[in-house]
Amino acid sequence: MKWLPFELHTHTPHSDGIHTLLEMCRKAAELGFRGIALTDHNTTSGMADAAQVTEETGVAIIPGLEWTTFYGHMLTLGVPYCEWRDLGPKDIHKGIDRVHRQGGVVGIAHPFSLGSPICTGCHWEYEIQDWNQVDYMEVWHETLPPMRNHNAPAFEQWTNLLNQGYRIAGTAGRDWHHSNDESDPPAYTYLGIVGDTDALTKEQAVDAIRTGRICISMGPLVTIELQADGQSYHTGDVIRRSDCANVETVELTVRIDHPSIASRRQMVQEEGLTVIVESNLGECCRSALADGATVFQHSIRPEKLLWLRVRLYGMLSGVLSTIAFTNPIYFED
Known part of the structure; x- marks a missing residue:
């Protein structure tokens, strides 16, 4: 893909x-x-x-x-x-x-x-x-x-x-x-x-x-991957609860790729970015990325989750704002 x-x-x-x-x-x-x-x-x-x-x-x-x-x-x-x-x-x-x-x-x-x-x-x-x-x-x-x-x-x-x-x-x-x-x-x-x-x-x-x-x-590509009991799931995928019944947590990996287009790199400040993980239960976690970091990982308990997505927050044209967000990964019984 x-x-x-x-x-x-x-x-x-x-x-x-x-x-x-x-x-x-x-x-x-x-x-x-x-x-x-x-x-x-x-x-x-x-x-x-x-x-x-x-x-x-x-x-x-x-x-x-x-x-x-x-x-x-x-x-x-x-x-x-x-x-x-x-x-x-x-x-x-x-x-x-x-x-x-x-x-x-x-x-x-x-x-x-x-x-x-x-x-x-x-x-x-x-x-x-x-x-x-x-x-x-x-x-x-x-x-x-x-x-x-x-x-x-x-x-x-x-x-x-x-x-x-x-x-x-x-x-x-x-x-x-x-x-x-x-x-x-x-x-x-x-x-x-x-x-x-x-x-x-x-x-x-x-x-x-x-x-x-x-x-x-507004520029960077944000992709997400969930590892659940040896299986990988990505944006738009559906995880059946039976597929993660043997684990207490699923492992989230967020990857951030910045485009090569000069105008976009000038508009979005790559330093001071914050990853926000959201779900139907509200905000799961929020973490500031180290300057230059392009990968973020976090463990999440899957019970009661219907969906999970990630927002990227930071400076956009000199203003603190949401810069990007993914569509969800879904959970079903």
Whole structure:
């Protein structure tokens, strides 16, 4: 498995973006992204020249769409156009089923953005009857997302849903409409890709999102591994309690890899980082890393755990902030 950085929320002039797909992918390559999802509002027409753009830039393109309605915005990835215009506030699941039947995934975009009259439909108002049907939530939105106020309640809602036993992936999305050299930096959505990464496919990226093999970061890649009774588990994996019944603790290893992109290394201060291990039981531990350290290890008692993830905390552009977080490893009876 290889961890590759993606941007999962973009727009071109086929809806209300400024950059052509080629211009966006050229810029994405400069920023270090290996792939993007094209999610124009209510249209997939921008995918017409995607293969040519990928060949020229090396940036993989996931077909997508942003259902843009009066009751909220939902991202659909990995499928062609799926009808959305007949969906009312109480029957979003009818549309979700259409996407799932074609092998795609759905995600709630910027659920706590301002709604009417500032941005009609941007705030999520659809009634979710079964959260098991939602594949992911955009918990970090826009550029420099740790500093955006509307992302705090999105992250909290995601955590509350995890506490209730739902396995929903958390993602980031720039909502890329325009940019220039002075734009704030976006986050990376690192996807754990299985198989050949020389010719990335939409199926590989969709599978990573569906299974929660995701790390969200302003730069460093944070990966986690749990050792339980001789078996290794990673982000998105599920540990059955019977698999660790013979041990009192499971061994957590956190690894931090810093990218080679100069702008990211200048923005994220590599000294003074803190690792925070979180679960449905709250904060399991918090430890300051020695300067230059890239590995952290900790023993954890697995009983009563539903999920476990790691946050990286430190200086981001001169401000103390969450820098990165992993998606969970899950536990089940």
